[in-house]
Structures are given as structure tokens and as C-alpha cells.
Amino acid sequence: MFWVNKAHASSSIMPPQASNFAGPVDSLYDFLYWSSLISCILVIGGLVFFAFKYKRKTANDSTAYISHNATLEFLWSFIPFVIFLAVFAWGWKIFYDMKRAPKNAFEIHVVGQKWYWDFKYKSGKKTTGTFKVPYNKPIKLIMTSRDVLHSFYVPAFRIKQDVIPGRYTTLWFTATKLGTYQMFCTEYCGSGHSAMLAKVEVVPEAEFEEWLSDDPYKGLSMAEVGQKVFTQRCIACHNNTAEKKIGPGFKGLYGKERLIVAGTTLKDGKPMTVKADDNYLRESILNPNAKKAKGYENAVMTSFQGQLSDNELDGIIEYIKQLK
Amino acid sequence: MSSAADTSKNYLNHEKGLWSWLTTVDHKRIGIMYMITVLLFFAIGGAFAMLIRLELFAPGGTFEAQVYNQFMTFHGAIMVFMVIIPGIPAFLGNFVLPLHLGAKDVAFPKVNLMSWYCLIVGAIISFISLFYHGADTGWTFYTPYSIQTDNGTILLVLGAFVMGFSSILTGVNFVATTHRLRCKGMGFFQMPLFVWGLYSTAILQVIATPVLGITLLLLAAEKIMGIGFFDPKLGGDPVLFQHFFWFYSHPAVYIMILPAMGIISELITAFSRKVIFGYKAIAFSSVGIAAVSFFVWGHHMFVSGQSELAGVIFSFLTMLVGVPTAIKTFNWVATMYKGSIQFQSPMLYALGFLFLFTIGGVTGIMLATMAMDVHFHDTYFVVAHFHYVMVGGTLMAIMGGIYYWFPKMFGKMYSELGAQLSFVLIFVGFNVTFFPQFILGAKGMPRRYHDYPEAFSFLNSVSSIGSWTIGLGFIVALIVIIHGLLKGAKAPDNPWGAKTLEWQTTSPPPHENFYTDPVVTGGPYEYR
Structure with a gap:
């Protein structure tokens, strides 16, 4: 099992962690961030150091004739290769989990349309723009679109999946923190694209069950x-x-x-x-x-x-x- | 013809009048015509960029969403199809390639002129779309949105189709030129590395661009005749379009960056006065990147609904592209070791390239990592990444190349102080504009948004302020170039003390480039 980051403070540039995937993704992010930072310091630092150390002194400076160095070149090809393979495998591992919903997952249908989101529950309940999910329960989304491509994205959950007309795509997650989170459409869909938002409300399971059996139009004219x-x-x-x-x-x-x-x-x-x-x-x-x-x-x-x-x-x- | 002693005649005054330019088959003159058109398109594309940043300066609307979406579409389409793709090969490559090889011209001079006209005709068709409701699909033309939206999109699509021929013809020409027209003594491993970059690019242009052409034709056929290729309503598959589109458009990314890498190799050696470190590694990595780049297109599609196995393979192959790219970067830095480094403006751009391209590179690895891409995909993180590579990489190289070859092109020197000032403004402005976008993306701000939640407003304001700094920097750069053209001091034949062949002839070169046919006896960077 990989080291799981649970200590993301509000100072991190990543959004709050509110799903089972947020921790693993952020650990991967931390590794990538630090290894990238070190690489940048090495390359850019080396660049700046050489630039000042070997600044031209006279108009006819003679320079060393160094055409290549096999050992050095092998090392700086091989070491990045190994690092790249490691992050590839790490990214794959999490992606693999993202693609496999548990068998007992609670299924909810999601439909995108220019420019709002419909959420359909098996009880017959339907909502638009507000997406209520139970806390700490695996949820599988079965998604499609009525017109063009859209994409379902909740930054706090670290999940995203395009929504395609004429077929179903799926996503799953377990919400691990109560609260309300922003959901965005992330596949360009026209003039209402940036307004195609929804709120994800994570509520305790008992509250969710009660809400599910409730008629939204009860008593209305x-x-x-x-x-x-x-x-x-x-x-x-x-x-x-x-x-x-x-x-x-x-x-x-x-x-x-x-x-x-x-x-x-x-x-x-x-x-x-x-x-x-x-x-x-x-x-x-x-x-x-x-x-x-x-x-x-x-x-x-x-x-x-x-x-x-x-x-x-x-x-x-x-x-x-x-x-x- | 001019005698060996008569240096008052050069390619600029060889013939006179606008007509002599419009019908020229001289690669140098065609290069200059590309320079003018590409800079003009760059100004238009840049103006759209400024309008985008103006809208995003604060939440709420300055322009209507529909209008903003057109800015975003035209900014992308102009910068990709009319600026960055022709920018290095067709403009700088056209001017420099035959000189680099010690040749009189490219292999097919008339085809070369035709490719310029293809670009112009394609661009005109694209701009006409502005009068027919414009286009609001983004430069990617994703289906089925592009099929259902206004019909101006067809013109932009057909314009891109015609411009594709410009790219293909240039590619064919450069492959033939490199194979057939090298001067006496120049084998493949005596060629300057810019030629290797152009050669790898030319192969991509020839093989990949037809796929874009076919895809755009299918799209047009679907829009005009209702044949169901991509719209599920007509029985088509929208994800298939993405495969077709990226099959071209990913190699196209390397059409943009490989020749830029070639220019950087020239600049680093010339201003370090030192032989390149690892010539063969850099040369072969260009070819290696070109080859692997055909098999990584699916990394644009990890969340598109493509199969999981495809995603895994594309992620792995994308990591492989990282290796030759890293090799090049290390080689450039190593070339500076024990050199004699001079900080003139072309070198500043080369150092700027290395700085920005390194950041663009490491964030590219982040995006190639599948689970990470799920979060970053279609957010501002991606926008920041590709601007670091395309602007921080390619555009920096174009600017460095313009200042480096300017004395050769026009026989005049520009104001070094002005050029350095423009570099500082562009470099600082660039980082202020695009670095905050990494943070915005990590926080979850999606791209192609006309408006955004209040939480993203501070970083967006910073980004917009940075964009004005870049704009100012390019205005200064333009003044420096015009001032150099009008008032510049006479340039010596070899102002930088560089070793490649173009510096052995006069500035500007005569009509047929060299007074006596050059002969090469060693490598291109023999600084001993």
C-alpha cells in the first residue's frame, strides 16, 4: 500500500479532500511536486551557475572541447526513465481503482444537457442542479448526455469523466467528508458552459434516506x-x-x-x-x-x-x- | 550575374517591386514573406488573447459568453494553425535551411511559393467565418457540438484544411532539400542541429497533416450533408473524432517544438562559443521524439471514455517521450559547462527557453500520470502547461531566432538594449500570467470558462496583469525590429562568431546564397 497523505492543510493548493480518492491522488501529487521541484532546481540552478561562472571574459576566450561523455549521458537518460516508470505505475494503480466500483455501490443516474445537470435516483426522485449523496457509502454514477459532450468534475473528490450522448460512462467514489462541494462541467459545451454547475451535498445516510422518500412537490399549487x-x-x-x-x-x-x-x-x-x-x-x-x-x-x-x-x-x- | 567581388547586390535588391516579391521563388524572400504574415497573424491572435484576459480579469461579464467563446476559438486557431506551426519551419526554416546546408535554394522553389499561398488562402477563408456568425467550438472542433453550432465553423474548418497543404508542401520540400542539397563534405552528422529539428518536423508534417485534412473534411461533410460520422444522433461516434483529431494534433505539438529545440541548439553553442555536448544524442532524440509522438495521442483522452487499456498504453508511451526531451535539456546545460558565455538577446531567449521549457516539461510528466490527469484534465493546469511549452518554448525560440538571424536577413543590427528590455518584459510577464494558472487548475478551475466563482478571482487578476506586461514586451520587440530595419548599423558577416555556413557568406546573402560553393570538412560547431 502506498503512503497515504491525510495531512493536507488548507495551505495546500489542492482543494479539500472529500472522497476516498483525494488522499491517494494528493500523495501522488506531493511526490510529483517535490520531484519536479528538485529537477527544476537542478536544471535551472545548473544553468544559472554555469551562466555566471563561465561568463565571457575576453573577446577570444578559448573553450574546452567536450563533445560527449557516455557515462554521464547514460545516467541522465536512465535515471529519468526509472522515475517516469515509477510515476506511471503509481498513476496507473490509482486509475485502476477509479475504474472499478465495488459491487455493492449505490447507483445514481446523471444526465447532462445544455446547461444543467439532472440526477435521477432509483426511487423515482429526480433533482436538477443539486446532487445529494450519502456519507461514507460507495456511489456509482451512470452518466449520459442528451445533446453534446459534457464532463462531470468534482475537484474535492478528484474525479472527472466525460459524459457522452448515445452511451453511458461511469464513475464511482465514496464521500468521506460531510459538506457541500462545487461540481463543474469541464467539457466545453457552448455559451452556458461556465454556468453548468451543480452543488454536491454530502449528508448522513439517515438524512439521505429520509430525503429520498420525500415528494418535492408535496402541498404545492x-x-x-x-x-x-x-x-x-x-x-x-x-x-x-x-x-x-x-x-x-x-x-x-x-x-x-x-x-x-x-x-x-x-x-x-x-x-x-x-x-x-x-x-x-x-x-x-x-x-x-x-x-x-x-x-x-x-x-x-x-x-x-x-x-x-x-x-x-x-x-x-x-x-x-x-x-x- | 554578380561577380565574386560585387557585394552591393544581395537578395533584397536583386529584383525590385511588390510583384517581384509575390512571384519570387527565392527561399530567403519567401522566408521574409512568411515572417510578415506570421507576425501579422501573431498580432491578431495576441489581440484575442488580450480580450480573453480582459474578460477574465474579474468575475462577471464584460463580453457575452457567446462573444468570449469566439475570442477563445480564434485565439487558439490562429495561434496554432497560422503562427506556431508555420512560425519556425516556414519562416525561419525557409530562410536558414538552404544556408545551413550550403545550398542555393530549397529542392522545389515553386512549391515553396505555393505553400505560402496555401497559407494565405486558408487564412482568408478562416477569417471570412468571422462574418458568418464566427465559430465558437474552440480550436479542437469537438463533435457533436461543432456539428450542431452555427455554420461559420465550416469556414474555419475548411480554412484549416487548406492551411494544412501549406504545411505538407513545406515538409515535402524540406525532406527533399535535406537529402539532396547538402554541400560537398556535409554528411548527416555534419548538419547543424537546427536541420535535424527541421527534418524531424518535416516528416511529421508530411505524415500527420493529411489525417487532419481528412478529419476536417469528414466534419464538413457531416455538417453540410448530414452524413453520420461523429454525431450519435446520426449514428456516429463523437469519441472517434477525438482520436482522429489528436492523431494529427499531438504530433503537431512536436511540429511546434522540435524546430524550436533546433534553434536552441544553435543559440547555446554560438553564445557559449563551444561545441555542442552530445551531438548524436540530440540529433537522434529529435527523430526519436518524432517517431514516438505518433503513438501518444490518447493522453488527451484519459477521461474521454476511451478504453482503460488504451489509457494505460498511452500513459506509458508518453512517459517514454519524456526521456529524449530530458536528454536534450541536460545536453544544452552541459554545453554551457566551461564555455565562454555571452548574454546577448538571442542567448537570453535561449536561457528563457530552458527555464520555461523545464517547468513545461515537469508539468507534462504530471499530466501524463493517469490518476493525476483525471484531476487536472481540462482545467487551467493544462492551459498553463501548454503555454509554458508553446509560448515559453516555441515562441521564445522564435524570438531568439529572429534576433539571431536578423543581421543575416537584413544586413543590419538592432538595438541590443531594446531587445533585452523586450526580453525582460516578455519573460517576467509570461511567468506572472501563466504561473498562477497552475494554481488555479490545481484548485479546480475548468478551462474555456467565460465566468468563474469568486474564489478564483485574485489569481485571475494577477494573470491578466501579467498578460498586459507580455503585450507591452511584444510592442517593444516590434519597435526594436522596425527601428533596426530603418536605422540599424550595418551588420558584419558574422556578428556572433558562429561556425555554421550561413555566417560564411555576406549579410545579407547574395541571390544564390554563396559566391563560391561551400565545402565542409568538419562538424558544425568546431569551436577550438
Whole structure:
């Protein structure tokens, strides 16, 4: 077993250690850091020392004719080679563990979409933007994307994995410290890339179990459900004011006449006017390419077909209706 | 033709007028044309870099995310395809290679001119994309994002495709020149090490660049005709694109650095007035790096979803590349031992190269270590690493090379004091800009972010301030060059007391380089 660093103080440049991988990765980092520092001091120190010691004194200095030295050259090829092999093996060992989730790991599905993260639990619970996990329990993530590449990265856990449309990729970890940690998207995905964030909340297992069986919409009115859906799912591209973001603002949208200039349901590409009623909103959410209004011909929206429950779909339409 | 005694005629005044330049087949003039274009593109790419650092100076937005993403894309694409790749081979290599070999010109002078036009046409196509929504994919064009985004991307992709031909043609030309046009007495082991660097690079350009061309064509075909190569919606595989892309773009990293290493070998020997330590080790390590560099592309993809076994093999092979790179560095330092070292500006750039490249090198080993890369991948640690190698390495070598060969190119000397001032500004500014980015990356700041959490703001501000220092340094460098061109004192034929063949002819050289065909009797660095 390798020496495991548990003593990372807040003065370290690495983030807090909050998973089973953080200690081993930081030990490797410490080794690399110190060996790099020593190498740099040797090379740059030698450079500076020679530069001053052998500074040109006269215009016709004669210099030593040293063309090579087999022993020296062998040593400075072989020693780096051995060090490189050692760090290769060390890095592989940890990577090997990262690739093998324990059999009893608790599975959670993760879905990336421009520009938010969905977390789906087997109990049927679904969250967006907040990722709750139990403390001290191996967790396996089964991840995919609905549109382009994204990447799941939690610095405090030292784990990262690209999320790919059309296939599953996996990750596993055990959270070893209670608290809230930042999660980033680290594969460039467009204008919302740097806002595609989520919070990872590590909570005690009992609290997690209780949360898991809890209904997030319990006791909420239809419009309140819609507001909740809006802040989690729509806000990346829509305002709840009349102002345009990537898509149209929602305020005053309901009941308005929309000039449709593009879309799959358009006959012969002829523009037409449509009233933004319940069915228009429903169609635009589930099949955004059906009728594209003027000014939004090039805006890209991913379909929410299968993403929203009936309750959520009714809720968001009601919420838009009430934004007058 | 000019007689041996007539030194008033040289390649600069051999013919007159813009047309004589645009139709020239003289490798020296084509080199100068590349110099002008590359410096122009560098200024444009640099301006985008300044805009990037302006946006990142503090959290919150100055520019819209969409606009920032275009800055980031054009900065990367311009610097890679239009500056660093043609920078050394096509500009300095074109001017120096035939002189180094004692030849009259390159093997195919007309092809040489054609490669310049390929670069220009490709660059124009790329810049036109700015008027068609621009491009916001990053210079890597990762699928499926690049397939779904605005159509301006197609023009940037096609521009890069055309510029690839420039690179291939230069490569073919240099391989043929090195094999066929060495002067009497010059075997492979009498060639200057810059030639070894250019030769290894040329092989990479010829073999790797077509793969990029094919990949970019597939991407364009998918965007225009909807053929499903890479988009899963059409039945394609997005990770396949990354394999194709890095199969070129990793060797391309060595297209950028190998000739830079060659220049450093020239500078260290000339300003230490000493034979290079371990000539054969340096020469063979260039070829070795070139060969292994074809089999390491997957180290860009440890977390991409490629197979675990592939990751292990790529990590191992990447470590192997570290060995010849380390050998070169040690050899350069050893060359200075018991030398007679002069700190003129080309040597300052060479020492700056060694300093920055060493840091770039050790952080490269960190990134090649799989578990470490999982944390660092796609963070600012990577951004800092490749700027230490590409700017700290290649750009330092280009600057050193410009100052070293400037007297030969134009027959004039520049202001040494001004050149040293520009070096200090660039060197200090560089470290202030990029060192904090290692720390930002280790703390977890992802790259290609238009905005960032408050916790990252201090180091980002420091980095932006550093970028202005670099900008100032390059403005000073430009003034030094223009001032030297207009007012510089007449340069002697061999101002540095160097031994390679280009210093045996006049400054600037005559139309056909040498008055009498040179003959070589020993190695290139016989300082005895």
C-alpha cells in the first residue's frame, strides 16, 4: 500500500479532500511536486551557475572541447526513465481503482444537457442542479448526455469523466467528508458552459434516506410546481420577464400572436401566425423544432419529451400563463 | 550575374517591386514573406488573447459568453494553425535551411511559393467565418457540438484544411532539400542541429497533416450533408473524432517544438562559443521524439471514455517521450559547462527557453500520470502547461531566432538594449500570467470558462496583469525590429562568431546564397 497523505492543510493548493480518492491522488501529487521541484532546481540552478561562472571574459576566450561523455549521458537518460516508470505505475494503480466500483455501490443516474445537470435516483426522485449523496457509502454514477459532450468534475473528490450522448460512462467514489462541494462541467459545451454547475451535498445516510422518500412537490399549487421547474430547467435559456435570453422571455408570452417562420410543421416553409395557447406551449416544450418564431430561427432547444412528468408539464404551462 | 567581388547586390535588391516579391521563388524572400504574415497573424491572435484576459480579469461579464467563446476559438486557431506551426519551419526554416546546408535554394522553389499561398488562402477563408456568425467550438472542433453550432465553423474548418497543404508542401520540400542539397563534405552528422529539428518536423508534417485534412473534411461533410460520422444522433461516434483529431494534433505539438529545440541548439553553442555536448544524442532524440509522438495521442483522452487499456498504453508511451526531451535539456546545460558565455538577446531567449521549457516539461510528466490527469484534465493546469511549452518554448525560440538571424536577413543590427528590455518584459510577464494558472487548475478551475466563482478571482487578476506586461514586451520587440530595419548599423558577416555556413557568406546573402560553393570538412560547431 502506498503512503497515504491525510495531512493536507488548507495551505495546500489542492482543494479539500472529500472522497476516498483525494488522499491517494494528493500523495501522488506531493511526490510529483517535490520531484519536479528538485529537477527544476537542478536544471535551472545548473544553468544559472554555469551562466555566471563561465561568463565571457575576453573577446577570444578559448573553450574546452567536450563533445560527449557516455557515462554521464547514460545516467541522465536512465535515471529519468526509472522515475517516469515509477510515476506511471503509481498513476496507473490509482486509475485502476477509479475504474472499478465495488459491487455493492449505490447507483445514481446523471444526465447532462445544455446547461444543467439532472440526477435521477432509483426511487423515482429526480433533482436538477443539486446532487445529494450519502456519507461514507460507495456511489456509482451512470452518466449520459442528451445533446453534446459534457464532463462531470468534482475537484474535492478528484474525479472527472466525460459524459457522452448515445452511451453511458461511469464513475464511482465514496464521500468521506460531510459538506457541500462545487461540481463543474469541464467539457466545453457552448455559451452556458461556465454556468453548468451543480452543488454536491454530502449528508448522513439517515438524512439521505429520509430525503429520498420525500415528494418535492408535496402541498404545492400547480403554479408553484411550475415555478420550481422554471428555476431548475428553463432559467438557463429563458427569463421570467419579457426580456429575450436565448429563447423568448416568458412574461406576457401566453395568448400572444406568434409569427412562425421556421419549423417542421410549416407547410412549404410559408410563415404563419399562431396563438401562444396551452397547446402551442406544450408543443414547443416537447417538440421545440415544430414551430420556431421569428427571431429564434437559429436558437437551439433540446426536446423535453420524457423529461417532465405530467404534473411538471402542467405546472410550467400554468406558471407561464400567470406571468402577465 | 554578380561577380565574386560585387557585394552591393544581395537578395533584397536583386529584383525590385511588390510583384517581384509575390512571384519570387527565392527561399530567403519567401522566408521574409512568411515572417510578415506570421507576425501579422501573431498580432491578431495576441489581440484575442488580450480580450480573453480582459474578460477574465474579474468575475462577471464584460463580453457575452457567446462573444468570449469566439475570442477563445480564434485565439487558439490562429495561434496554432497560422503562427506556431508555420512560425519556425516556414519562416525561419525557409530562410536558414538552404544556408545551413550550403545550398542555393530549397529542392522545389515553386512549391515553396505555393505553400505560402496555401497559407494565405486558408487564412482568408478562416477569417471570412468571422462574418458568418464566427465559430465558437474552440480550436479542437469537438463533435457533436461543432456539428450542431452555427455554420461559420465550416469556414474555419475548411480554412484549416487548406492551411494544412501549406504545411505538407513545406515538409515535402524540406525532406527533399535535406537529402539532396547538402554541400560537398556535409554528411548527416555534419548538419547543424537546427536541420535535424527541421527534418524531424518535416516528416511529421508530411505524415500527420493529411489525417487532419481528412478529419476536417469528414466534419464538413457531416455538417453540410448530414452524413453520420461523429454525431450519435446520426449514428456516429463523437469519441472517434477525438482520436482522429489528436492523431494529427499531438504530433503537431512536436511540429511546434522540435524546430524550436533546433534553434536552441544553435543559440547555446554560438553564445557559449563551444561545441555542442552530445551531438548524436540530440540529433537522434529529435527523430526519436518524432517517431514516438505518433503513438501518444490518447493522453488527451484519459477521461474521454476511451478504453482503460488504451489509457494505460498511452500513459506509458508518453512517459517514454519524456526521456529524449530530458536528454536534450541536460545536453544544452552541459554545453554551457566551461564555455565562454555571452548574454546577448538571442542567448537570453535561449536561457528563457530552458527555464520555461523545464517547468513545461515537469508539468507534462504530471499530466501524463493517469490518476493525476483525471484531476487536472481540462482545467487551467493544462492551459498553463501548454503555454509554458508553446509560448515559453516555441515562441521564445522564435524570438531568439529572429534576433539571431536578423543581421543575416537584413544586413543590419538592432538595438541590443531594446531587445533585452523586450526580453525582460516578455519573460517576467509570461511567468506572472501563466504561473498562477497552475494554481488555479490545481484548485479546480475548468478551462474555456467565460465566468468563474469568486474564489478564483485574485489569481485571475494577477494573470491578466501579467498578460498586459507580455503585450507591452511584444510592442517593444516590434519597435526594436522596425527601428533596426530603418536605422540599424550595418551588420558584419558574422556578428556572433558562429561556425555554421550561413555566417560564411555576406549579410545579407547574395541571390544564390554563396559566391563560391561551400565545402565542409568538419562538424558544425568546431569551436577550438
